[in-house]
Amino acid sequence: MSKKETKNDLAIETLGLTKIYGSGNTEVVAMKDASMQVHNGEVVALLGPSGSGKSTFLAAVGLINPPTSGKVFIGGQLTLDGGEAYTNLRSFRRHHIGFIFQKSNLIPFLTAVENVQIALELNGETPRAGRKRAMELLDYLGVADRADNLPSMLSGGQQQRVAVARALANRPSVILADEPTAALDSSRGRQVMELFAQVAHEQGAGVIVVTHDHRALDIFDTIYEMEDGLMQRKIQHAESSV
Amino acid sequence: MNLAAKDIQHNFGRFALTTLGVGMLLMVVMGMGGIYRGIVEDATILVDxxxxxxxxxxxxxxxxxxxxxxxxxxxxxxxxxxxxxxxxxxxxxxxxxxxxxxxxxxxxxxxxxxxxxxxxxxxxxxxxxxxxxxxxxxxxxxxxxxxxxxxxxxxxxxxxxxxxxxxxxxxxxxxxxxxxxxxxxxxxxxxxxxxxxxxxxxxxxxxxxxxxxxxxxxxxxxxxxxxxxxxxxxxxxxxxxxxxxxxxxxxxxxxxxxxxxxxxxxxxxxxxxxxxxGMVEKVRRQIGLFRVLLTVIAAIIMALILYTMTLDKIHSIALLKLIGAPNRVILGLIMQQALVLGVLGYCIAYTIGQKVFPMFPRRVILTQTDLLQLAGIVLLISVVSSLLGIWKAMNVSPNEALA
Known part of the structure; x- marks a missing residue:
């Protein structure tokens, strides 16, 4: 496939992603032939037991840890073909991908609002405009009153909401979340999941959420499941029985 | 947003103590040069x-x-x-x-x-x-x-x-x-x-x-x-x-x-x-060697301090890379802290030196040329000593933010 090949209707498409660590006797296949399509505005849940390859898949789609083989398309643009990058990955992540992790992963020496603002400033926003948008997001997520607190002064749930605000800051076309509700109570967890769905539908972003929280699966448009590195099942929401 | 300033603000106590230590070390380097100038002045004052x-x-x-x-x-x-x-x-x-x-x-x-x-x-x-x-x-x-x-x-x-x-x-x-x-x-x-x-x-x-x-x-x-x-x-x-x-x-x-x-x-x-x-040459060489040694030691200590400071925030650096921060942002974070450390250390050295040197038994003369030369050296060692930290930061993978 040429470098200019695009598939404009898809937010995310992976083709035969395989990740192999080590070689010879120490070879471990973390992910094998994993393919997925996420349309614009679609919210996808990725289920699976620990060690099944979910995080490896997410790292490959997030252009953090390239696969050994297979292709990754973001917004229809070929970005990775095996280990070969077809764009400046870091710049691409900055513009197009929002990350949310199990742990909030906030920068400890920045306040809540600054943690959101930095993502905007890295994308060329002025400090004033960045702060305004960051405050709007924090307000939207219900943590505006803690804007000037350092992460160490926030509860786990508050930290996670700040992390969500940071991920949404640049209106990314792709949001990747790795167990984002693990540190939240069920009510807050559901709110966050609904927020993802709302963002996906309003902004047309493709969202992949790795989760163990089966209580909120009704929110997702599509559910994938990984086991032993294989993308095993694909369940449309209507037929989900999990 | 200036990340270097934010990090310093967050770890102000530790950074202040570190800067004070570097400043004291630079004061010794400054003092050695001043002692040499004092010896030359003492040696030639009568003849002049x-x-x-x-x-x-x-x-x-x-x-x-x-x-x-x-x-x-x-x-x-x-x-x-x-x-x-x-x-x-x-x-x-x-x-x-x-x-x-x-x-x-x-x-x-x-x-x-x-x-x-x-x-x-x-x-x-x-x-x-x-x-x-x-x-x-x-x-x-x-x-x-x-x-x-x-x-x-x-x-x-x-x-x-x-x-x-x-x-x-x-x-x-x-x-x-x-x-x-x-x-x-x-x-x-x-x-x-x-x-x-x-x-x-x-x-x-x-x-x-x-x-x-x-x-x-x-x-x-x-x-x-x-x-x-x-x-x-x-x-x-x-x-x-x-x-x-x-x-x-x-x-x-x-x-x-x-x-x-x-x-x-x-x-x-x-x-x-x-x-x-005849009389000052050996002293000049001796003090000169001491100055070189102290400058090298200062550079090594600064490099270790900056490396440690980089290690302390390596997770944040990985996270910055993950969210797409370009290398210049990360390089700026470390380099600016190195320069602040060097410049503040120099100012501390000068300020304390002004108070302490007159108490020395031998005359300590700080000439403008020597002060400017040392300022240049401090800037240089600040940049050089930050390289180890920069190297570590450049090599950290965004993956580490996920660890």
Whole structure:
């Protein structure tokens, strides 16, 4: 496939992603032939037991840890073909991908609002405009009153909401979340999941959420499941029985 | 948003202590340079200020500051007869150690050719110049002798009539200015018993002398004081200082005096260079090596500090990479902290140095050139020492943010 090949209707498409660590006797296949399509505005849940390859898949789609083989398309643009990058990955992540992790992963020496603002400033926003948008997001997520607190002064749930605000800051076309509700109570967890769905539908972003929280699966448009590195099942929401 | 400033603000206590430590280290580097400048100043202050065009010293010696130099007192008259010489002065210089008010006192004594030289070239901070030929002295404040205080040197008591500042010998001893006769009296002071024994010995030698056997009255002369004996010369001088008439060819005068077999002659610059190359050179090398070592140590310590600071926030750096921060943002974070550390350390070094250096027993002179040079070096080592941290930051994978 040429470098200019695009598939404009898809937010995310992976083709035969395989990740192999080590070689010879120490070879471990973390992910094998994993393919997925996420349309614009679609919210996808990725289920699976620990060690099944979910995080490896997410790292490959997030252009953090390239696969050994297979292709990754973001917004229809070929970005990775095996280990070969077809764009400046870091710049691409900055513009197009929002990350949310199990742990909030906030920068400890920045306040809540600054943690959101930095993502905007890295994308060329002025400090004033960045702060305004960051405050709007924090307000939207219900943590505006803690804007000037350092992460160490926030509860786990508050930290996670700040992390969500940071991920949404640049209106990314792709949001990747790795167990984002693990540190939240069920009510807050559901709110966050609904927020993802709302963002996906309003902004047309493709969202992949790795989760163990089966209580909120009704929110997702599509559910994938990984086991032993294989993308095993694909369940449309209507037929989900999990 | 300035990430470096935010990180410093967050870890202010630790950063402040680290900067203070670096500042103290840089203060030592600064002080070493200042000590060297002080030694050079002390070594050359006399040569620079005494106002002599030529220094005439004992043949094949390097002059009174380098070694013992003895010239005949009548040399001053011989020199005056050389065409082009406007004035010649006697000069005596030596160091003594005495006790004053229970404290050991090292004094560099300088004999002025009073009244030709009343010490007008010495800058007084209190009191006056010498107004009589005996028993007055001008002292440097470092000696701790107060104005009007008396001190016994040899058999006489001298009164401090003037106080100077910063007039030190090469070894850092305070200078005391007295008239030449007093300087020679102090230098060649001999205990009474020793004089009596010498007279007796002289008499004993005379008794077996063939001359005395032929002229017995000579034996009576031998018992007289040395000053009454025409055969015994006056105490010798350290050097003769020459001032040339304006328009005189310096080389011509040097050529004439160099032809005399009993003396060597140096120009002011020659004497200065002898001091610097002979006496100060080893000190310069020693201090220079210390400075280089301390600068290298400062750079290593700064590199380790910056590396540790980078390690402390390696997760944040990985996270910044993950959310797409370009390398220049991460490089700026580390480099700016390195520069802040270096610049603040330098300012601390300078500020504390200004308070501490005057308490040092030797003079510490901070010249603008040295300060600018050190500032440049500090900036350079700040940049170089940040490289290790930058290398670590550049190599960290965004994956580590997920760990």
């Amino acid at each position: 200020r005494v106002g002599a065009d030529l220094w005439i010293v004992q043949r094949n010696t390097k002059g009174p500051f380098a070694e013992v130099s003895r010239v005949q007192p009548n040399l001053v008259h011989r020199v005056l007869a050389v065409p082009g010489v406007q004035a010649s002065r006697e000069f005596a210089y030596y160091t003594i150690q005495r006790e004053n008010r229970g404290k050991q006192l090292r004094i560099a004594v300088l004999g002025l050719s009073w009244p030709t030289d009343k010490g007008e070239w010495v800058t007084l901070i209190a009191g006056r110049l010498l107004t009589q030929n005996h028993f007055e002295m001008i002292v440097d404040e470092s000696l701790g002798i107060h104005l009007g205080e008396t001190i016994k040197l040899g058999k006489e008591t001298y009164t401090a009539v003037g106080i100077t500042k910063g007039m030190l010998s090469l070894n850092g001893d305070g200078l005391a200015f007295v008239t030449l006769p007093d300087a020679l009296a102090i230098q060649f002071d001999t205990p009474g018993e020793s004089i009596r024994l010498e007279r007796a010995a002289r008499e004993g030698r005379g008794e077996v002398s063939e001359l005395v056997l032929k002229q017995p009255t000579l034996l009576d002369q031998a018992a007289k004081p040395s000053g009454d004996l025409p055969a015994i010369a006056r105490p010798q001088l350290s050097a003769v200082l020459v001032t040339l008439a304006s328009g005189t060819d310096l080389d011509q005068v040097v050529n004439i005096i160099s032809g005399w077999g009993d003396v060597s002659v140096y120009t002011k610059e020659g004497q200065r260079q002898l001091l610097l190359k």
